[in-house]
Amino acid sequence: MxxxxxxxxxxxxxxxxxxxxxxxxxxxxxxxxxxxxxxxxxxxxxxxxxxxxxxxxxxxxxxxxxxxxxxxxxxxxxxxxxxxxxxxxxxxxxxxxxxxxxxxxxxxxxxxxGVPALPSQPLRTRIAEQQKQNKDLAPYVKQLKEKIVTLAYNDPKRIEGYLLLGRIEAEQGQLDNAIQAWKTALDQRFDPYLAAQIAELIIQKNGHMTEESFTLFQQALQRASSDAPWRNIAEQRVMEYQKNNP
Incomplete structure (x- = not known):
């Protein structure tokens, strides 16, 4: 058909x-x-x-x-x-x-x-595969967390560890844990792009622009270069929030 x-x-x-x-x-x-x-x-x-x-x-x-x-x-x-x-x-x-x-x-x-003979994959199957992947990664995530807490606060690898941890948890759909991991890295060393990523993740989690994401976008725009590729999106987010919350 x-x-x-x-x-x-x-x-x-x-x-x-x-x-x-x-x-x-x-x-x-x-x-x-x-x-x-x-x-x-x-x-x-x-x-x-x-x-x-x-x-x-x-x-x-x-x-x-x-x-x-x-x-x-x-x-x-x-x-x-x-x-x-x-x-x-x-x-x-x-x-x-x-x-x-x-x-x-x-x-x-x-x-x-293409692969026209490949049957469509039901949502239940994809969810089961995602859960299996999360389960397989769980031991490695645990080891990563244990390794990070042993590093000194000023150790650059500590930031890299939290960035990697946040990326893994974001891919697994654990947005709260990913936001917390990236916030820890941001507190140690502020990065405008990372702040914008956290703000977008907060919007994804809540389904709308929040005051916290608005603040992060403002901080990111103040510290970012004028030619940052994500600057236009961040400015649109800020303008949208200011328009809806005069």
Missing amino acids: LWIMMILISLISLIPCFISLYRKKYPSIANNPSIAFYQLQLKELESELRQELILPEEYHQAKLEIQRRLLNSDDQSEKNNFISCDPATNGHFFILCGLICIPLTAIGLYLLN
Whole structure:
């Protein structure tokens, strides 16, 4: 069913291209020099008739001849337009083949590089795998915590240990523990980017901007460089909080 839907969506998306290829173009008087020339001849005939340079019979015969030529010109224009709409005569056939090849190539690349035979993984299975990973990492996390507390307060490895601990706990979904670990590292040595990360983690935990995250963003902006890549996001967070909490 999925493959049928993909093919139908691909064909529907190409409909405007097909219409533009086979749309018939009608000639315009302004762009047709033959029609303009015949109209000029009619005006000259009418002028000669008013000046009595030709007889009425001659005028009607000449007018009929001009109208006949005008109709022949229109017929020839329609034939040319019909020929120009033939995809086999003006390259449209190759364009059409190219348009059809686009979805076929996309599906082929998906079959080669994707995994269409891989079944969807239920949420229960993913949760079970995450819990298994957390359980496997638990002994290492415990060893890391025990190692960190033995380090001196001014030891740079102590900061690195808390940063690593916070990253692991954030990936495990233990946001409270991750925030606490990063705050410990921030208290030892202030880092603007780390402060912004903690503020974002607090927002993720609470689902909205809090006063604590607002304060951290302000401190980070005051100490960060003007070209910090995360500066715009932090400024937007601060402005949003100030707007909602005047």
